[in-house]
Amino acid sequence: NAGVMQNPRHLVRRRGQEARLRCSPMKGHSHVYWYRQLPEEGLKFMVYLQKENIIDESGMPKERFSAEFPKEGPSILRIQQVVRGDSAAYFCASSQDPWGTQYFGPGTRLLVL
Amino acid sequence: ELKVEQNPLFLSMQEGKNYTIYCNYSTTSDRLYWYRQDPGKSLESLFVLLSNGAVKQEGRLMASLDTKARLSTLHITAAVHDLSATYFCAVYSNDYKLSFGAGTTVTVRA
Numbered sequence: 001n002a003g004v005m006q007n008p009r010h011l012v013r014r015r016g017q018e019a020r021l022r023c024s025p026m027k028g029h030s031h032v033y034w035y036r037q038l039p040e041e042g043l044k045f046m047v048y049l050q051k052e053n054i055i056d057e058s059g060m061p062k063e064r065f066s067a068e069f070p071k072e073g074p075s076i077l078r079i080q081q082v083v084r085g086d087s088a089a090y091f092c093a094s095s096q097d098p099w100g101t102q103y104f105g106p107g108t109r110l111l112v113l
Numbered sequence: 114e115l116k117v118e119q120n121p122l123f124l125s126m127q128e129g130k131n132y133t134i135y136c137n138y139s140t141t142s143d144r145l146y147w148y149r150q151d152p153g154k155s156l157e158s159l160f161v162l163l164s165n166g167a168v169k170q171e172g173r174l175m176a177s178l179d180t181k182a183r184l185s186t187l188h189i190t191a192a193v194h195d196l197s198a199t200y201f202c203a204v205y206s207n208d209y210k211l212s213f214g215a216g217t218t219v220t221v222r223a
Contacts, residue, residue: 033211040202042117042213043156048145056209091155098209104156 004105021077025094032075037089115206119214126192136185136202144205
């Protein structure tokens with residue numbers, strides 16, 4: 001019974017490059033959430049997706065960030081032209097239904113040099 | 114915007130003693146979660162509290178919810194070393210977002 005899977009676990013990028021973070025939800029879960037965690041802080045909501053739909057992206061910066069959850073395959077969080085301030089841990093969570101318990105993946109730790 | 118405040122942010126516990134972490138939130142919600150995070154790891158769900166007066170217990174941890182006061186507490190009984198971690202409370206608002214507190218970093222010393 002695999003949990004939420006994220007890859008890569010660690011990602012190093014130079015300023016201006018693109019970062020692609022992947023998330024496979026738990027089996028049977030169709031609701032995916034992305035969060036960002038800065039050191040010594042709590043998690044900040046970024047985006048909530050269902051299959052092929054973005055439900056709420058109010059926590060995601062308008063520029064350079066995008067997310068998708070295609071019909072087939074994992075959810076992708078894409079950060080274009082990364083800057084040092086993008087360095088953080090990015091967590092994906094999934095739930096079986098809205099307002100259900102969210103189960104978290106191991107996170108992707110992004111470091112921008 | 115829903116605000117969630119935890120206190121204390123840092124808690125140094127002595128083994129064997131009891132402690133409480135508080136979680137206040139700013140708008141009506143009847144669904145509150147407690148998570149645990151070990152350094153460099155993901156979040157582990159500890160408790161889901163779904164109604165006023167709800168109380169859940171697991172081992173040395175007990176969580177309660179008072180929706181009228183918009184307050185949840187996480188009580189630790191007879192602290193032991195393996196409880197050292199960061200504990201987050203999180204609250205659902207009406208728009209499907211889960212808002213997190215800043216976390217309480219717990220260190221248990223002998």
